[in-house]
Amino acid sequence: MIEIKNIRKSFKGTEVIKGISGEFQQGKVNMIIGASGTGKSVLLKCIVGLVTPDEGNVIYRGRDFFNSEKDVQREIRQEIGMLFQGGALFDSMTVEKNVMFPLDVLTKMPSDEKLDRVNFCLKRVGLENVNKKMPSEISGGMKKRVGIARAIVNNSKFLFCDEPNSGLDPQTSILIDELIKEITYEYDITTVVVSHDMNSVVESGDYILFMYQGNKLWEGTKDNILQNDVPELQDFIFANHILRRLKEKA
Numbered sequence: 001m002i003e004i005k006n007i008r009k010s011f012k013g014t015e016v017i018k019g020i021s022g023e024f025q026q027g028k029v030n031m032i033i034g035a036s037g038t039g040k041s042v043l044l045k046c047i048v049g050l051v052t053p054d055e056g057n058v059i060y061r062g063r064d065f066f067n068s069e070k071d072v073q074r075e076i077r078q079e080i081g082m083l084f085q086g087g088a089l090f091d092s093m094t095v096e097k098n099v100m101f102p103l104d105v106l107t108k109m110p111s112d113e114k115l116d117r118v119n120f121c122l123k124r125v126g127l128e129n130v131n132k133k134m135p136s137e138i139s140g141g142m143k144k145r146v147g148i149a150r151a152i153v154n155n156s157k158f159l160f161c162d163e164p165n166s167g168l169d170p171q172t173s174i175l176i177d178e179l180i181k182e183i184t185y186e187y188d189i190t191t192v193v194v195s196h197d198m199n200s201v202v203e204s205g206d207y208i209l210f211m212y213q214g215n216k217l218w219e220g221t222k223d224n225i226l227q228n229d230v231p232e233l234q235d236f237i238f239a240n241h242i243l244r245r246l247k248e249k250a
C-alpha cells in the first residue's frame with residue numbers, strides 16, 4: 001500500500017496541489033483522474049519522489065519516503081517501475097536492451113539470468129521474437145508493452161503509469177488496460193495510473209481519486225463513480241457524449 005497524507009506543492013507562489021490525501025491499495029489498480037492541468041502529473045511526481053512536496057508524507061508500506069535515510073529511499077526506488085507517456089524507450093537501444101536496462105543499472109545479476117528475466121517479461125506482455133528490433137520498428141501498442149515489460153522486469157512492487165493509453169486507438173487501449181490489470185493482480189503490485197480516459201476508469205478503477213484544481217473532490221471505485229453527486233466530476237465524466245446520451249436515456 002502507498003499512503004499519501006496532506007500533499008501540498010506550489011510553484012512560484014501558486015499552489016497546484018492543495019493538501020491531498022489518499023490510500024493506494026496493494027494488488028489493485030488505483031487511478032488519479034481529472035481534467036487537463038488539474039495537477040495529476042505533479043501529484044504523481046511527488047509520489048515517486050521526482051518532485052519534493054512542500055508539505056505532506058508519502059508512505060510506501062510503512063516507509064515515509066521523504067523522511068527516510070538515503071539508503072531507504074534507494075530501496076524504495078528499486079521497488080518502483082514506471083510506464084511513462086509515449087513509452088519513453090531509448091531509441092538507440094534494441095527492445096531487449098531497453099527491457100534489460102533496470103537490471104543493468106540496479107542489479108548485479110549475471111548476464112544469462114538477466115536475459116532469462118527479460119525474455120520472461122517480454123513473453124508475459126505478449127511479445128516474442130522482437131528482442132533485436134529497434135523501437136522505431138515496432139507499433140505504438142508494442143512500445144507500450146515493451147514499456148510495461150521494462151517497468152516490471154525488476155520485480156517491481158509499485159507500478160506507476162502516466163496516461164498509458166495516450167496515442168493508442170481504442171482497441172489497443174483496451175488491450176493495454178487489460179494487461180496492466182492482469183499484471184497488477186497476478187503479481188500483487190500497487191499500481192497507480194494517471195488517466196483522463198473514462199473507458200479505462202470504469203473498466204479498471206479499483207480505487208479512483210478525482211482531482212479538480214489541485215484538490216481531491218471525490219474518491220471511490222468504478223462501481224460507484226457513476227452515482228456520484230459532485231457536479232465537477234459529473235461534468236468530467238459526461239464530457240463524453242456517448243456516456244451523456246446513455247445517462248439521459250437511463
Ligand SMILES: Nc1ncnc2c1ncn2[C@@H]1O[C@H](COP(=O)(O)OP(=O)(O)OP(=O)(O)O)[C@@H](O)[C@H]1O
Nearest residue numbers: 011012016034035036037038039040041042043196
Ligand atoms: N515545474 C513546474 N513549474 C511551474 N508550474 C508547473 C510545473 N509543473 C506543473 N506546473 C503547473 O501545475 C499545474 C498542474 O500541472 P499538471 O501537469 O500536474 O496537470 P495534469 O493534470 O497532469 O494535466 P494533463 O492531463 O494535461 O497532463 C499546471 O498549471 C502546470 O502549469
